[in-house]
Amino acid sequence: MLVLPKKIMYLADDYWQKQDIQDKCGVHYISRGAVIFGVPVYAKTLK
Numbered sequence: 001m002l003v004l005p006k007k008i009m010y011l012a013d014d015y016w017q018k019q020d021i022q023d024k025c026g027v028h029y030i031s032r033g034a035v036i037f038g039v040p041v042y043a044k045t046l047k
Contacts, residue, residue: 005029006037 009029016022029036037043 006029009027013022013025013027016025016027035043036046
């Protein structure tokens with residue numbers, strides 16, 4: 001699993017939220033895996 005793209009996505013989303021432009025940006029994370037994150041407790045939080 002590659003974590004770097006997720007980290008960049010979350011950092012960008014946080015930045016856009018702080019700039020009050022989040023509603024003008026579309027954030028989509030597309031994974032070929034069956035779950036958003038391999039650790040169930042984190043996956044539940046991220047959903």
